[in-house]
Amino acid sequence: MRKGPLCLLLVTLSMVAPAHGEDNAEGGNSTPLSLSAGTQIAELQQRLRVSEQQREELNKQLQNTDGERESAQLGRLRQENQRLKLQLKETQTSNPLPRLLTDQQQWFVIGAGVALSALLCGIFASGATRKRRQWLN
Template sequence: MHRLSLTLLLVLTPLCSALQAEESTLASPAATHITSQSSATQRIQELEAELGAAVQQRDELAGQLSSGLADRETAQVARLRQENQKLKLQLREALAKQQQSLFTETQTWYLAGAATALLGAAIGALLRGNRRRRQWLN
């Protein structure tokens, strides 16, 4: 009988350990599922917190960007106003120089033509007068 119980014990020992392993694997997925759900919930909460921080940081950067753009636009407007004032001053100076000349180019040409005509008339009168005197002398 001892032999039979010893043989039975040797046969049942691996069988019991195999059954125990199956139970642990059957119980294990449920436990794993529960722990995976809790870790997934924790991960979701972590990701939501990171998302909130990222949104807040994005809003801060957008505010800084818009204020930076406003500052840049203000500086550009000021620079354009200064350039406009310089151009107005240059225009006034150019107009003042233009008004300083007594005659325009067209008027200068008319004056040169008139002077030439008068000079020609005077020379013609002088030359014609000498011919008449010669006729009287003859």
């Protein structure tokens, strides 16, 4: 290996290392790290308290607006409910249709219809021609 590039590399490294070390020493603050961190912690805690107070105020405002919105909607629903009740009463009084059958009679008619449809389905399914030998088997 040639000595030229090796020497150039060593000279470059020796110049960079002290310059890098001097930057770190000169660039630092005059206060120790623990005092700086303590003030930052105190500042962050203060900001946290302020943020918490703002969050609580916003939650209260949100609950108030939700309550107002719900109460307005509740009032509208009550008015609509009363209007519908009145409309139902008017409809019932103006149109009194007498019931033809009671509930028990309606169930009897439904049962009779089901039995009749089952009988017809049975007749059509078995066929119209019945032979006597079918019964003998």
